Amino acid sequence: MAKTLFSYFTIPLFLCLSWLHLVTSFPFGSGQIDYNYNYNYYDRSCPRLGMIVKYGVWAAFKNDTRIAASLLRLHFHDCFVNGCDASILLDDTIDFRGEKNAFPNRNSVRGYEVIESIKADVENACSSTVSCADILTLAARESVLLSGGPYYPLSFGRRDGLTASEKAANEQLPSPIEPLENITAKFTSKGLDMKDVAVLSGAHTIGFAQCFTFKRRLFDFKGTGKPDPTLESLALTNLQGMCPNKDASNSNLAPLDYASTYRFDNAYYVNLVNSTGLLESDQALMGDPRTAALVTAYSSNSYLFSADFASSMTKLSNLGILTGSNGQIRKKCGSVN
Numbered sequence: 258m259a260k261t262l263f264s265y266f267t268i269p270l271f272l273c274l275s276w277l278h279l280v281t282s283f284p285f286g287s288g289q290i291d292y293n294y295n296y297n298y299y300d301r302s303c304p305r306l307g308m309i310v311k312y313g314v315w316a317a318f319k320n321d322t323r324i325a326a327s328l329l330r331l332h333f334h335d336c337f338v339n340g341c342d343a344s345i346l347l348d349d350t351i352d353f354r355g356e357k358n359a360f361p362n363r364n365s366v367r368g369y370e371v372i373e374s375i376k377a378d379v380e381n382a383c384s385s386t387v388s389c390a391d392i393l394t395l396a397a398r399e400s401v402l403l404s405g406g407p408y409y410p411l412s413f414g415r416r417d418g419l420t421a422s423e424k425a426a427n428e429q430l431p432s433p434i435e436p437l438e439n440i441t442a443k444f445t446s447k448g449l450d451m452k453d454v455a456v457l458s459g460a461h462t463i464g465f466a467q468c469f470t471f472k473r474r475l476f477d478f479k480g481t482g483k484p485d486p487t488l489e490s491l492a493l494t495n496l497q498g499m500c501p502n503k504d505a506s507n508s509n510l511a512p513l514d515y516a517s518t519y520r521f522d523n524a525y526y527v528n529l530v531n532s533t534g535l536l537e538s539d540q541a542l543m544g545d546p547r548t549a550a551l552v553t554a555y556s557s558n559s560y561l562f563s564a565d566f567a568s569s570m571t572k573l574s575n576l577g578i579l580t581g582s583n584g585q586i587r588k589k590c591g592s593v594n
């Protein structure tokens with residue numbers, strides 16, 4: 258009897274509740290179309306946008322394979338300071354000192370000309386319609402794809418910021434020689450988390466770093482007068498050859514992932530497991546059990562890394578965006594209208 262009552266009364270009640278859930282969540286919940294920010298935003302106003310950006314990044318990549326890494330980093334540094342609003346592209350003015358000359362960016366971040374040139378092509382096709390912020394976001398995804406990395410879904414309708422801050426860039430961008438806890442705190446303050454630190458650091462599967470960013474690991478680690486004990490000995494010898502212990506070597510380049518420098522794969526994590534990560538902040542991911550578990554998992558499962566990288570990139574690409582009537586559509590990416 259009790260069983261019959263259960264099936265007669267609880268099943269219809271359950272169906273009612275799930276139906277209620279459906280009708281309430283469809284029109285007002287996640288199924289809602291945000292007319293200011295969505296997947297199809299430029300379908301009518303600039304239908305060739307995707308092709309123009311794809312061609313622009315491809316042409317730059319054909320001339321300079323490293324540009325894929327540089328555009329991905331440019332996007333990260335944009336989104337991490339003032340949101341994904343193309344603030345990093347703004348030159349200094351009499352009103353503000355921008356992000357370009359902040360310590361982590363000056364003589365380091367590359368790719369400004371590529372974005373400015375794609376923007377000019379986009380203006381020719383559909384003027385005053387597409388933001389520099391959306392172009393940079395798309396160019397970063399194209400760069401990952403061209404390097405063999407995963408596709409990830411993006412919405413559009415970001416607008417361009419009106420200002421930039423050198424001070425904010427100096428304070429907020431992560432440093433390769435600060436502890437993992439500090440880097441994690443910077444990510445958390447942006448709405449990202451420790452997993453995103455471990456996943457997005459996987460971007461270091463492509464590109465290069467200048468010797469000064471990791472040199473203390475090679476000769477005088479934290480004032481010990483000795484190399485970093487967490488650096489494998491053969492890698493140490495190779496890197497000491499590329500970065501001799503004198504200032505003249507400071508801007509020499511070393512690959513962030515020596516195993517497959519231009520290929521977007523999971524070799525970065527294999528390197529970390531083998532103690533051959535380049536930056537202190539890379540190898541530090543093995544020094545905390547929470548991130549070490551992720552590193553180990555990604556080192557043996559490239560599909561898991563691809564899937565997690567894709568979802569963290571979608572998150573990164575949505576940070577602090579301006580939509581609707583906020584900000585503007587710049588004519589040129591280097592200055593406000």
Ligand code: HEM
Nearest residue numbers: 326327330333365431432433457460464465466467470538
């Ligand atoms: C987790 C904290 C991070 C730190 C401390 C860090 C630090 C660095 C440093 C020091 C360099 C070398 C710059 C130079 O020598 O001029 C570099 C390069 C690079 N970073 Fe990061 N990074 C971090 C996270 C990220 C993230 C989240 C991304 C993208 C999603 C990224 C993408 C890149 C790329 C692709 C390069 C190579 C750029 C090129 O070759 O032009 N990094 N990073």
Ligand SMILES: *[C@@H]1O[C@H](CO)[C@@H](O)[C@H](O)[C@H]1NC(C)=O
Nearest residue numbers: 316317319320321322323370
């Ligand atoms: C090709 O790449 C180099 C950097 O490696 C850059 O200086 C040059 O301007 C690029 N040329 C074109 C046509 O984009």
Ligand SMILES: *[C@@H]1O[C@H](CO)[C@@H](O)[C@H](O)[C@H]1NC(C)=O
Nearest residue numbers: 432434435436438439440442
């Ligand atoms: C890490 O963060 C703490 C707390 O904000 C700060 O006092 C410390 O100087 C930071 N360490 C480094 C190396 O930046």
Ligand SMILES: *[C@@H]1O[C@H](CO)[C@@H](O)[C@H](O)[C@H]1NC(C)=O
Nearest residue numbers: 516527528530531532533556
């Ligand atoms: C890296 O580590 C894996 C096992 O974790 C090992 O099979 C491989 O030989 C190592 N590669 C190098 C270059 O040391």
